[in-house]
Amino acid sequence: MTWSGLLAFLLASLVLAMVPGVGTAMLLKQSVRGGRRGALATVAGMEVGVAVWAVAAGLGLSVLLVASRLAYEGLRIAGVCVLLWFGVKALFGRHKPDVDAPTAGSGFRAGLLVNLANPKLAVFAISFLPQFVPAGSARWTLLLLAGLWVVVDTVWYLGIVVLLSAILRWLKRSEIRRRLERASGAVLIALGIRLAVSNSM
Incomplete structure (x- = not known):
């Protein structure tokens, strides 16, 4: 892989990370509730999820997901x-900072779940990573790019x-906290509905 190709990959990975989505909404929600530790x-958790799909794509395992509609x-x-x-x-729950502040473990699980249960992320890994791998390259090249993608993200x-x-x-002010958490909840619901009505792979 050439240096220009590697630079193009890193820039593309950064642009993709910058696009707001499920990760941004979840991170905002967890930051408001759990502070820096929760964030x-x-x-x-999110990056472990990204790594799973990236490595699966590098090993060719995610192709099975695309091949099987079920x-x-x-x-x-x-x-x-x-x-x-x-x-x-987040939208309808009772918001009591001193009672329901999440633990680091719950924050990790939340980040992990939203990315592991994201089929679009898996399909994207399959379509995105191979574009930057020269024909005839060893499999480790794809795995290396998968690791770099996780690092940039x-x-x-x-x-x-x-x-x-x-x-x-x-953000910790009670009224601001409630509004932000409810806003992030509304965004997550909207993203869930969009995923529900989406039929494209």
């Missing part, structure tokens, strides 16, 4: 349920954590 745990639909339904669950909980979300931490005191 970092959520990022860790497997894809099962994962899509699971993804819808996960997003709606977190969204409804992690750096971006850690940057968001730093930004959120800088305004955390403002």
Whole structure:
């Protein structure tokens, strides 16, 4: 792989990470509820999920998901349920900072679940990574790119954590906290509905 190709891959990975989606909404929700510790745990869980799909794509395992409509639909339904669950909980739940503040473990699980149950992420890994691998390259090249993708994604979300931490005191105000958590819940529900009505692989 050439240096220009590697640079193009890194820039593409950064742009893709910057596009707001499920990860951003979940990170905002967990930051408001659990502070920096909760946000970092959520990022860790999200990136483990990204790594699973990236490595699966590198090994060719995710192709099975695309080839099997039943497997894809099962994962899509699971993804819808996960997003709606977190969204409804954030939108309609009782918000008591001293009672329901999440642990680092719950933040990790939340981040992991939203990415593991995201079929679009798996399909994207299959279509995105191979474009940057020269024909005839060894499989380790694809695995290396998968690792770099995870690193770029992690750096971006850690940057968001730093930004959120800088305004955390403002975010922790009870009224602001309730509004932000409900807003993130509404976004998660909307993303879940969009995934539910999407039939394309």
